[in-house]
Amino acid sequence: MCPPAFFTVRDVKNPFMHAGAVVDRDAAVRQWEALRDTFARLGITPYAIEPAADLEDMVFAANQAFIGAGRLHARFAVPSRMRFASRQREVPYYVEWLARNGFAITDAELEDEYLEGHGDLLQHPGRTLVWAGYGFRSSEAGVMRFARAVRAEGFTVAPLQLVDEVFYHLDTCFAPLSADAAIVYPGALAAESLDALRRGWTRLHEIDRDDALQFVCNGVVAAGRFVVSHVTPALQRVLEREHLVPEVVDVSEFEKAGGSVFCLKALLP
Numbered sequence: 001m002c003p004p005a006f007f008t009v010r011d012v013k014n015p016f017m018h019a020g021a022v023v024d025r026d027a028a029v030r031q032w033e034a035l036r037d038t039f040a041r042l043g044i045t046p047y048a049i050e051p052a053a054d055l056e057d058m059v060f061a062a063n064q065a066f067i068g069a070g071r072l073h074a075r076f077a078v079p080s081r082m083r084f085a086s087r088q089r090e091v092p093y094y095v096e097w098l099a100r101n102g103f104a105i106t107d108a109e110l111e112d113e114y115l116e117g118h119g120d121l122l123q124h125p126g127r128t129l130v131w132a133g134y135g136f137r138s139s140e141a142g143v144m145r146f147a148r149a150v151r152a153e154g155f156t157v158a159p160l161q162l163v164d165e166v167f168y169h170l171d172t173c174f175a176p177l178s179a180d181a182a183i184v185y186p187g188a189l190a191a192e193s194l195d196a197l198r199r200g201w202t203r204l205h206e207i208d209r210d211d212a213l214q215f216v217c218n219g220v221v222a223a224g225r226f227v228v229s230h231v232t233p234a235l236q237r238v239l240e241r242e243h244l245v246p247e248v249v250d251v252s253e254f255e256k257a258g259g260s261v262f263c264l265k266a267l268l269p
Contacts, residue, residue: 001036001265004028004059005051009257013057013084015166016258028253032059035227035249035264042222042247047268049097055090059254060263062118062171063087064094066146069269070128070153073104078149080117081110083137094266108149113142118266119169121146124200125221126179128155131197133170135162158200161190167212171262175217177226181205181242183235185212205238215260220267222247229260 007028009021036046051058066078077098082088099105108115115121120133120143130150132143140159147157160170164187167173173188180202186194187209198204207216216235219228225247226239239246251260 007059014168014258058090060259061266076104114139115142136168160193164188218260218262
């Protein structure tokens with residue numbers, strides 16, 4: 001995780017962002033610390049990367065690399081190439097931290113293509129399969145180059161086309177809950193991609209747009225809980241069926257920039 005020392009909404013990079021939005025810095029710090037402490041209480045050891053001045057979105061730690069455990073390397077990372085120049089400058093800080101902490105760095109040779117880490121690359125729990133969104137931030141060719149880069153690690157990649165610009169990353173409209181179950185807002189995906197998801201999961205719970213706009217897909221499963229910023233009646237029903245308990249953490253200051261619980265962390269193997 002990256003502390004929000006320099007977090008603000010500086011420009012518009014997604015439909016959740018509004019020019020001139022005011023961030024309460026003290027509230028943002030309190031919310032970030034509460035999320036960090038929640039993860040720690042649920043058995044996830046938090047590590048912090050030093051924030052860099054003028055990189056206001058560096059706090060969204062899910063995006064700068066894909067991090068995994070593979071056949072060749074127990075811990076490896078594939079650096080992103082972000083769509084916006086301001087976010088491209090975040091990536092070297094994360095790559096340096098990961099290399100220093102024992103991760104093998106795998107270059108996907110993205111060149112002019114785009115790939116935005118775990119914002120668009122969600123691993124299927126218990127499998128070396130990555131569901132990979134493209135269309136708004138990550139490019140289709142970027143996903144294909146990622147697929148080639150992780151093949152030697154034993155990973156396969158299932159591309160998913162995003163079609164609603166509001167849901168600009170896959171993690172805003174899709175969330176694995178277990179090896180068998182996931183939630184999805186179907187309107188965010190092309191028909192063929194939605195069909196692939198329906199074939200790929202024993203239970204694919206479909207929610208509506210209003211639920212998805214409340215970031216209910218942008219949560220994290222930990223210790224039998226689903227850490228999330230909002231619980232709607234539809235999400236509550238899904239969690240009850242999947243025997244998960246909601247753990248609500250307010251991250252409303254960060255949602256002004258289009259990111260919620262899932263976006264604020266990168267899980268390390």
